[in-house]
Amino acid sequence: MGKKKVLFFNAKREKCNSDSPHLGLGVLAAVLKESGHDVLVVDYQFKPQAPSPKKFIQTYEPDVIGLTLYTATMKEADKILEEIKKFDKPILLGGPHATLYYDTLVKKANYIIVGEAERIISEVVEGAEVTSKGQIIKSEPLDPKNVPNPDFTSFFGYEDIFIYPLLTSRGCPYNCSFCAVRYVSTRKWRPRNIEDCIDEVISAKRVLKGMGSVVIYDDNAMFRKKHIKNFIKCYLDKKINLPLTIINTRADGLDDELVLLLKKANCPSIGIGVESGHPDVFDTVQKGETLEEIIDAAKIVKKYKVPLALCFVIGLEGDSLDKTKSSIELAKKLKPDHIYWNMITPFEGTRIKEWYDQNGKVFDLINHSSWVDGDFMCEEPCAETPEFTVDQRKKAYIMAILETNDTRLSILDIGRLIPYVRTYGLYIEFFRWIPRNIFMMVKKPFKLLHLAIKIYPEIGFAGLFKRIHRN
Template sequence: MPTEVLLINPPDFKSKYKKYFNIRAPPLGIAYIAAVLEENHVDVEIMDCAAEDIGYKEMERLVGELDPFLVGVTATTPLIPEALRSVEVVDDSCNAYTVLGGPHPTFMHEDILQNNNSVDFIVKGEGEYTVLDLYRTLREGGDLSNVEGIVYRSGGLVVENKERELVKDLDSLPYPARHLLPIDEYVVFDERMSITTMICSRGCPMQCSFCASSALHGKKIRKRSPKNVVDEMEYVKNNLDVSTIAFMDDTFTLLPEWVERFCNELKERDLDIGWGCTARVDKADKELIELMREAGCHTIFIGVESGNQEILDRVKKGTSTNQVRNIFDTANDVGMRTVASLAIGLPGETKETVEKSIEFVKEIKANYALFSVATPYPGTEFYKKVKGVGEMQEDWGRYDLFSPVVETTELTYDEIKKLQKQAFKEFYLRPTYVIKNLIDEGIPFYKVMKAILKQSMKQ
């Protein structure tokens, strides 16, 4: 029997995170869409090509067998070439309507529809109820102009419908349809782990010029209730044998009072489940971090961005290097594993500021550091500024955080790449650092080191 809706996470054969670190995480966006479809009695399947290493020939065969009515493909900026190729394969394999969604199509919808005839519709922003509405309208032969949140072609023109309201009550959403995902295929550093991803919030009021979160999910943060989140944690532990949760919120600690209530709820239930999250340095004091540690948090991912205050101010980060030092001191004191994320090549960057950032991240004693190339993603203020003066490359496949696509006034593409490699080597090849972490972390650290060095040594 033909499938009504097929949702595809496109192939990923080039992502540096997959290639070098072998990190394969569940695609929460399409899993939420699938859950809403199922809740409304729509037959749906998920094809996670990235996790299962499904290529285009295999995709063509599988799509032909499923013979879906509607196919949705999700797309980030670096994987938009693969997403568009996937839509072409679908178009050649069956007579399904094709839909493209995700961050990149949300901001680049007109360009995509003008240049890709295989794409019938684009879903902007949060897609759960837009996809459901579009499916019903197509099945019933309804008026497409009434479907909020879609962009499509009509009479040779690109038509953009009214935007759909954001989901106000996140507790009303069903849990992601993880039962449709290849759970056993999700790995971290080659290790199959009993881990899954979750979100507690959408939206962000912060003004960071390099981030598109507020443009995608709105400037007002919407939170699930602590009880609803812990209920889901309990569900995945009992039903999927999950022992670790990775919270994917842009800033998990943005509302400290919410975090306190969440941690207390988690402690009361005594779930014995580990978790990691993002933290903003001005939104987590010593008491909060200690409470998080007591509630099972073992890892925090912190957007340091730069060790230079002037650059932090330029990108509207709204934090100080002193606040960064304080949160790392506290996390280290309570035994929390820390991951510092920095961007090389932000506006105003020089060789000297990069070297200062490298020294800074050593000084704060981060357990791990990720040095990304500053990348102007569509939807960000960063993108609009460099786009306006024509100073960037728009080869979307290079927007992978490892390939420079925009120069600074003092650094060329090649210099930015060399400085990124220098940062990885200087941070990870310190003898005292290697010895300490091999003792503390053992095999997991060895695998991280192997992946990092493989990437940093690559020419």
């Protein structure tokens, strides 16, 4: 079919920047390049100040244009779509939102790819043409051992990549009620070869001169503890000398040996998904682990003095304002260094979406994210029940961040915080929070100094500046 020029876009999420490029688009770029095509990736989440899509299309002159979609960025993605439609080029849509809501997209693009796209992307690009109606193409999951390393040199501004995103496996066998991973990357856990992962990082370090850390973005990196332990041991043996972080950590995957390995790899923090501290609410999630295991894992992390992060979700099945107080009490008991209070987002296909359809309401999810980043205030709740209304959920959130010293909330936010305190009558919580927050502010420079002394030899001044800025 001949060489084609492919231009990929990723829209930016409001109030959230990233020092890490889009991993999925990096892999697709590598697959397409292996098939003889040219690729340019414009990731506005990574490079928010990049020129407009129009300018890239005019200068790069692509044959095919692709856009990866997330529910949380659909409004921005729609703006990009409106701009690229003017150029009469074949348009491809993919990503988690396309996989979950593909039937709503047939009028927006020529091809909607459902699932992991690596197996079919070259064929779709080679046959792409402008059509009157979108074609839904479902792709089967593949063995990640057969996928090339991501090509981040195809990204606009790739020289500024600080966080290197890595997958050591795909999929998660668990079936948490709120999680849509089973539809996006399946419940089949599929590991990569450890040697390939290490070679990928070493090669990337040669090319990406600003690379300052490695983050594992697996759906469930710890499903086989032996696999992740062997990876970290090899990572240490090869003296890669960059802080290593694992996202999506499960409590039942943590033990003394693994925490010690992560500490040796200068892991900046270990996060555990608690979800709820109320036993009845916790049980509805069906995580495949117990609250006792979570408490024990948190104690192990604290024992080895690795910063502990905890994640909770407000609004799970059967949750209420009073039951949220159980989560707050558990958080105070475990004393995390970082805490994240997320508001439930019932995605299509999840068990919790079915539960809300029967027991409450789900509002428009477009541009909605459960994740709070860049600002202390969460987005408007997108679901409610008669027992736990939208207003009560807002109160639960403000109460939680005041009682547990959420690090995104500082004394400088008092002006914006006071109206919420008045509305929800949280005066006692507010006045207890003030001295604790002042104490945290006093401690912060010393914590940053300790961090600087620890990681400066590995990542240098530029990397140190970025890391401290992110903290």
